[in-house]
Amino acid sequence: MAGALSPDDLAARVPDGALIALPPDNSLGSVALTLALIRRRARGLRLFCVPVGGFLADLLIGAGCVAEIETSAVSLGEAGTAPRFTAALAAGTLIVRDATCPAIHTALQAAEKGVPFMPLRGVLGSDVLAHRPDWRVIDNPFAAEPDPILLIPAVRPDFALFHAALADEAGNVWVGRRRELATMAHAARDSLVSVERRISGDMLEDERLAPGVISGAYVTGIAQAARGAAPLALLDEYPAETTVLRDYARAARSAEGFAAFLEQRLMPAHEPA
């Protein structure tokens, strides 16, 4: 396992135009890796939000890193609408592919199984489906009566980017019960993970830790980043800094306000090592 990589080292591995899976704001999003992508001036990224986007997606969009976003929603939750997402959509500089939460999960579950698609109930009659030429409705081949059902094609992200509480010497990371992150990591070609702490040993040898582990088989890069999720929450370790998120929602209504907030409030705390 590589020694002391920084978030910037991991961001350097993500080429422009990559398809990147991100967790939602309340579930181990990596602000450290997001800011590293902004520092490396990534361009043309295609975001795949699992299953919704928020602060992380809005930061990347505001910094000009994103060409496309597939998501079931973009919101800052209690802090309100995502201002740079909304502005980019209005300006026509962002391709938005609307989905619905279980379709996002299904696309990744198909990829982790290595099958080309998986069926999903519901969604019929939604305009989300009408705007997804890549989704297909077939007649359930096992039903006696006509039974239209949706097929979602597998999505294999180039990278899954997230933050984990722990990494061990064997290259495993611990995310706890947030198993949709495991699906994301299983489906992605590479998983780049910032971690709060490193511990000795192998967590897969510990029956109590193992169920919350994502195996090092999927993890291709780990960077140490204490408080790497802040100002978002990290499980029960630290809560979201709601005043920072509210300040962001207000400041980022303008491109200038966004740039100033990024420079003054976010970047100083995350200088490259």
Add this chain to the structure above:
Amino acid sequence: MAITASAPVGFAPEEFLATTLARLILDPAAPPARHIAVGAASPIPAAACFLVKTLGHEARLSLLHKTSGNPFSEGTRELFDLTGQGRIDLFFLGGGEIDGEANINLIGTGEWPGSEARFPGSFGSAFMYLMTPRTILFREEHSPRVLVPRVAFVSAPGISPPGHFRRGTAQALVTGRAVFAFDGRRFTLASCHPGQTPAEIAAQTGFAYETPPEIPETPPPTPAELALLRGPVCAEMRATYPGFCARVWGR
């Protein structure tokens, strides 16, 4: 919100709406609500569910965004797997727009995907609305802007054609002014909140609905219900909805 100005003193509009939702949850004519899920940023529906529980009714309540003691061990995906199997009996949905066929729009207006106004997006609604035996639609703002003749985009349809797999649809729509019942085809004005008249509601509603000759007033919370909301319900909610509890209950 509309009932603020004219409601009798003694309870907050949020308490009134939570009580109204709780009575709909307990409607004996509706399918049983053994397991209720509550989505993100829904403190009033959450309060309604906790009120139902503290009134002594057996119900499992799963708050998606509960910060500690979250009900799911497989991530939020588990909600959709449970719902796919039919294990979630009741869910709440809202909409930037809602129309008379109980279609909801969480996408936006103008050209797809929201060139005039962009709402957050559909979340899981396109799935949950069809796969849950009953849904209570809840939107505090009751205006022609929200309650429209026809939604600009359908995030999730209220009515599906025969042959589309669907377990249920809207039971009712609760707003800051009124309760509408939904029979699978049309809304009927079921009650007006205190201070509202059928004529005013008609003026504030963009879609057509049935109006019976006699419209009751939505009953206010009882002192016992208010005591439960301010005591055990607030205590249950404080960790997940601190801002809401501070605003409504001052703690």
